Amino acid sequence: xxxxxxxxxxxxxxxxxxxxxxxxxxxxxxxxxxxxxxxxxxxxxxxxxxxxxxxxxxxxxxxxxxxxxxxxxxxxxxxxxxxxxxxxxxxxxxxxxxxxxxxxxxxxxx
Numbered sequence: 001x002x003x004x005x006x007x008x009x010x011x012x013x014x015x016x017x018x019x020x021x022x023x024x025x026x027x028x029x030x031x032x033x034x035x036x037x038x039x040x041x042x043x044x045x046x047x048x049x050x051x052x053x054x055x056x057x058x059x060x061x062x063x064x065x066x067x068x069x070x071x072x073x074x075x076x077x078x079x080x081x082x083x084x085x086x087x088x089x090x091x092x093x094x095x096x097x098x099x100x101x102x103x104x105x106x107x108x109x110x
Contacts, residue, residue: 043075046083055092064093064105 007015047054054073061068070080084105087093093105 040074042070043073044079046075046079046086047073049083049086049090049092055087058087059092059107059109061107063096064107065102 049055057072058064058069061072064084066077066080066084069075069083070077073080073083075083081103084093084103088095088105092108094108096104096106098104
């Protein structure tokens with residue numbers, strides 16, 4: 001009845017050549033792949049709020065977000081959130097805006 005028709009010889013040759021080219025290009029892509037990056041170990045404990053050097057470094061930043069602090073101090077985002085809350089309690093930073101997902105702070109220059 002219906003179904004797929006048989007391909008002619010020329011069409012089969014073209015299909016085979018196309019498959020060969022694709023497999024060669026895939027092999028070349030695999031050879032060019034860079035070695036996997038080393039995974040960094042990130043800290044769970046937030047930086048010390050009482051350390052003046054760390055507080056001064058935080059005050060140099062224009063906008064403080066948990067992601068920015070986490071990437072600068074190589075800690076987890078949850079630890080960075082806790083660190084920013086502690087800084088707000090001691091009066092080193094000021095809450096600007098945010099919602100339940102992200103909070104934005106700015107440093108208080110005195």
